[in-house]
Amino acid sequence: MVMDWRSAASNLKPALIACAGAAFFVLSTPSLAAVVPVPAVKPTSAEQTDDTPSLKVIAGTPVPARKRAVPEGYVASKPELVLYPDFPAKNYFGAANGPASLKARAIGSYAKGCLAGGTVLPADGPTWQAMRLSRNRNWGHPELIAYLKDLAADAPKVGWNGLLVGDLAQPRGGPMLSGHASHQIGLDADIWLREMPNRRLSTEEREQISAISMLKGPLDVKGADRRVDLNKWTDVHARLIRRAASDKRVARIFVNPTIKKALCEFEKDQNRAWLRKIRPWWGHHYHFHVRLSCPAGSVGCKNQNPPPPGDGCGEHLTYWLSDEPWVPKNPPKKGEKPKVVKKRPMALAALPRDCRTVLKAN
Ligand SMILES: [Zn+2]
Known part of the structure; x- marks a missing residue:
């Protein structure tokens, strides 16, 4: 699902997810990413009664919190992926599980x-x-x-x-x-x-x-x-x-x-x-x-x-095919660890700008 990789990429940092047409949520923990935005619309009393399950309250049994009704036909808008140019590009692209x-x-x-x-x-x-x-x-x-x-x-x-x-x-x-x-x-x-x-x-x-x-x-x-x-x-x-x-x-x-x-x-x-x-x-x-x-x-x-x-x-x-490219000239001495040069991962900003459109596309 598209939502999954978007959330995965967003959760790299406390992410601001903008939900067009509904409300704004600031998500600071990954677990909250699964929250479906609910519009700031007060449900009518008719909706409340229609949607509220009839529960027999038995002593000692916790009563589930009342669910807020969602108006009929409401579709949660997709959260917009927020891109940080200095972030490693591989984290975004590695999390994208479907094509643009x-x-x-x-x-x-x-x-x-x-x-x-x-x-x-x-x-x-x-x-x-x-x-x-x-x-x-x-x-x-x-x-x-x-x-x-x-x-x-x-x-x-x-x-x-x-x-x-x-x-x-x-x-x-x-x-x-x-x-x-x-x-x-x-x-x-x-x-x-x-x-x-x-x-x-x-x-x-x-x-x-x-x-x-x-x-x-x-x-x-x-x-x-x-x-x-x-x-x-x-x-x-x-x-x-x-x-x-x-x-x-x-x-x-x-x-x-x-x-x-x-x-x-x-x-x-x-x-x-x-x-x-x-x-x-x-x-x-x-x-x-x-x-x-x-x-x-x-x-x-x-x-x-x-x-x-x-x-x-x-x-x-x-x-x-000669020794030249293959045999190291200064091999590490015995007991010496070979030097490992760590490369910084490529930042999103290093890629063509259109690649951000590719990440954001449906
Ligand atoms: Zn290859």
């Missing part, structure tokens, strides 16, 4: 924005299953949902039974309470590097089953063998990612550098254009991460610069 019923629009940039008019990817399709349903992150811009359905439909053609789909975005996008810096504007999707089984997974299985890493071993060891494990990685994985990248809507696909290397070796064809979109990045060995370009009509959606020209299989990748 506005025209679909990806607003801002992939790691600093939000989503209007989000569409849900159904938990089940003929050739896909959405995972980790409890996270409620299977929302996206309609173009992302359409893209995923198309990719899922084509998966069996490349020999992949179907997709296991991981996180897309929250119903209204925005920063999340856990994980992911991006996935904020409904144009990012994680697809597991594990084939969909031939049966429907139960809700519990979708929480518990883990994805499969393609790595041969740890990468942060000097001289590590930074290649995919050929007991897990197959040409079918490669064909699926090639199909995923060969779509005009896709801007980039993030994979582990070991996977990028495997894809560079896999493509024997002259047409290597799709490889340009495959970008080596940290992690991403359990899933690949598809990022779409800003859809037409998404005013205020910011594309990234296109990847550098070429297939990206040369020097840049050699660097990624």
Whole structure:
């Protein structure tokens, strides 16, 4: 229900909830959030008698307080969500459990924005299953949902039974309470590097089953063998990612550098254009991460610069596969705790202003 997440977000601070047309309540404790506003209208005596339950008063039994009558046809107005610009944006967006019923629009940039008019990817399709349903992150811009359905439909053609789909975005996008810096504007999707089984997974299985890493071993060891494990990685994985990248809507696909290397070796064809979109990045060995370009009509959606020209299989990748990015230069001494830099969460004020409209929308 919409009311729930609004109350949840409001209760972060003693909140002032304005109820249009009725009265004003200042709520200072979360428990009061459930109070339904009652209009300041004196009930007539007829209403009082009609609404008062006939109670036999038995000695010693407490008599329930008289209920105030609510005029017929009265509908409690929705409390308005009060937004504090200096508050962490993730608290608001993480509490929004339904989409903003506005025209679909990806607003801002992939790691600093939000989503209007989000569409849900159904938990089940003929050739896909959405995972980790409890996270409620299977929302996206309609173009992302359409893209995923198309990719899922084509998966069996490349020999992949179907997709296991991981996180897309929250119903209204925005920063999340856990994980992911991006996935904020409904144009990012994680697809597991594990084939969909031939049966429907139960809700519990979708929480518990883990994805499969393609790595041969740890990468942060000097001289590590930074290649995919050929007991897990197959040409079918490669064909699926090639199909995923060969779509005009896709801007980039993030994979582990070991996977990028495997894809560079896999493509024997002259047409290597799709490889340009495959970008080596940290992690991403359990899933690949598809990022779409800003859809037409998404005013205020910011594309990234296109990847550098070429297939990206040369020097840049050699660097990624060397010790340089992986092996720490000054490892913490024995008994010393590694330094943890705590980042301040992004404040609501850092997001485009339209994201407040997204939060406030029905
Ligand atoms: Zn991702």
